[in-house]
Amino acid sequence: MSRKPLGKDKDGIQKVMRFGDYLGDAAGQFTLNAISGLVGQLTYFYTDKVGLAAGAVGTAFLIVKLIDAFTDLIMGYIVDHTKPGKERYRPWLLKMSVPAAVMIVLLFTVPANVSSTMQMVYMFITNFLLTAVIYTALCIPYASLMVVRTASQQERGNMGTWRAGAGYVSGMIIAVAIIPITNMLGGDQTAWIKFSAVLAVVAVICLLITWKTSKETNPVMEAENKPGAQDEALPFKEAITNLFHNKYWVMVLIMGLAVNITYGLANSAGTYYAKWIYGNDNLVGIQGAIGMIPTILGFILVGPMIKKLGVTKTLKVSFFIGMAGNALRLLNPYNFVYNTVLGCFGTFANIPMMCLLGVLTAMTIDYNEYKFNNRMLASSQAACGFGSKVGNGLGASLVAWCLAIASYNPEAAVASAAVKQAVFTFNIYVPLILFTVLFILSIKFDLEKKLPQIHAEIAQRKDQAK
Known part of the structure; x- marks a missing residue:
């Protein structure tokens, strides 16, 4: 039985997303944020549960993330060069589902009866495989689905909100529950x-x-999975050069x-603050x-804010709130x-950006088509993948480096003055700086x-080419 067609959005573009479509699409973000959240907790796990040195x-x-920075671009190139006639994005969710689950568990099975060097090697390999390989192979295609799913900016915004909500749920499960639950289970490595x-x-x-509920269809653009309908696959060097000549990208x-450094810090830093400043983790x-x-x-207010202020002004307001909140904590x-x-x-302050990063990226993809006559869709999504993985990793690394500089001892009875300053640095000072940077960029x-003029010019080009 065919379903009743949906109407058009405020811009006159055909809508295609129903409740089940939004829900199914958002489920993928649950997994991605679960991985990011676990990576954010690894510093505490490695230092306080395994006993590795914070600086190491x-x-x-950092080394993993430096390598990881290039895998997003490589994955974008691979996806953009999928043979015509085949789905480009959805199949990767099926291919990587089981490997992702296996690696989530292996993160915490650090061998106990080996040298610290071997433990560090194990840590490096498992982190690399999960974040640089598996997460990349999931994140780039998944982020691209937003663009090939619908041409409606309104529906893309709704997808972003649903994704952010699902991602936040998984992040909060980890942030709120992982310490109390693992402590309840014994607080040791086995508990983790x-x-x-279970999370895997x-x-x-x-x-x-x-994977089951997603579709690679867009009623306005030509179907992405038909031979001859896809953008011409550009050479890797040309695609990367074009992206870095797109100032908005x-x-x-x-x-x-x-923003993902702030997420990474939030995932990693709060436990140290509770333990050493308040005295109870x-x-x-x-x-x-x-x-x-x-x-x-x-999540309740972001929709009305976008409707009233638009995407960019909504971000300006939220980033200013983030700056003010962290500045007042200094008192x-x-x-x-x-x-x-x-x-x-x-x-x-973080919620609007959670919802709108994908929307901003979609805007830059439209600008690619306007400036280069090629959307470079999957390659462009490297912005999201790079920011998510490297940002979360850098957040965790900043925590570890600050603790190492302060000569952190997890067995100490009380925190030294240096350790307290380190905790303040990655909980207050750095987030304040990051919100300031975000506020300035949102102004620019x-x-x-x-976009309205850009879309009109693109449509005119296509009409002339017929």
Whole structure:
């Protein structure tokens, strides 16, 4: 039985997304954010549960992420060169589902009865395989689905909101539950393995749901899976050169990196703050639970904010709120209630960018078509993949390096003055700087108001080419 056709959006573009489509699409983001969230917790796991040196952990993370930076571009090139007549994006979700689950568990099965050098090697290999290989092979195709799924900016915005909501749920499960649950299970390495095993099963199910419900169709553009309908596959060097000549793509690349460093810090840093500043690492669960309030408000308000202010102005407002919240924390960084309340402002400030990074990237893809006559869709998504993986990794590395400089000792009875300053650095100072950078970039990003004219010129070119 055929379903009743949907109407058109406010721009007159045919809508194609229903409730089940949004839900199925968002399930994929649950897995991606679960992986990012676990990577964010690894610094604490490696230093306080396995016993590795903080400086060595931070350096290993950096090396993985430097390599990882190139795998996004390579994956984009591979996807963009898929043979005509085949689906480019959806099949990768099926191919990588089981490997992702296996590697999620292997992250925490660091051998106990071997040297610290061998443990570091194991840590490096498992992190590389999960983030640089498997996560990349999932993230780039998944991010591209937003563009080939619908031509409606309204539906893309809705997809971004649904994805952000699903991603936040998985992130909050980890942020709020992983410490109390693993402590309840014994607080040792085995407890973390049990937690990761359950999450791995859920991750596979979510990826399979997204694979099953996704479609590579766009009623306005030519079908992506028909021979002769795809963009011409550009040589790798030419595609990368074009991307870096798209100033808006570069800005989104930097914004994605900066905002994901804040996510990485949030995942890694809060436990140290609760343990050494407040004196109880279980308080991180209470903070996470309270953080649900601004999160829910953020998801409720982001739609009206976008409708009233537009995408770019919504981001300006949110980044300013993030700056103000972190600046005020400097006045009294020791008070639990004061900092928890102000932390809610930072949480709220992150929600719009969670929802809109994919939308910003889609705008830059339209600009690629306008400037280069080629969307370079999968290659362009490297901005999201690079920012997510490298940003989260750098956030975790910053935590480890700050602790190493402060001569961190996880067995100490109380935190030294240097350790306290290190904790303040990656919980307050660095986020303040990052929100300032994001605010400045949002002021410079003027592509949104140019899009109507750009779309009109692209349509005119296509009409002339017929």
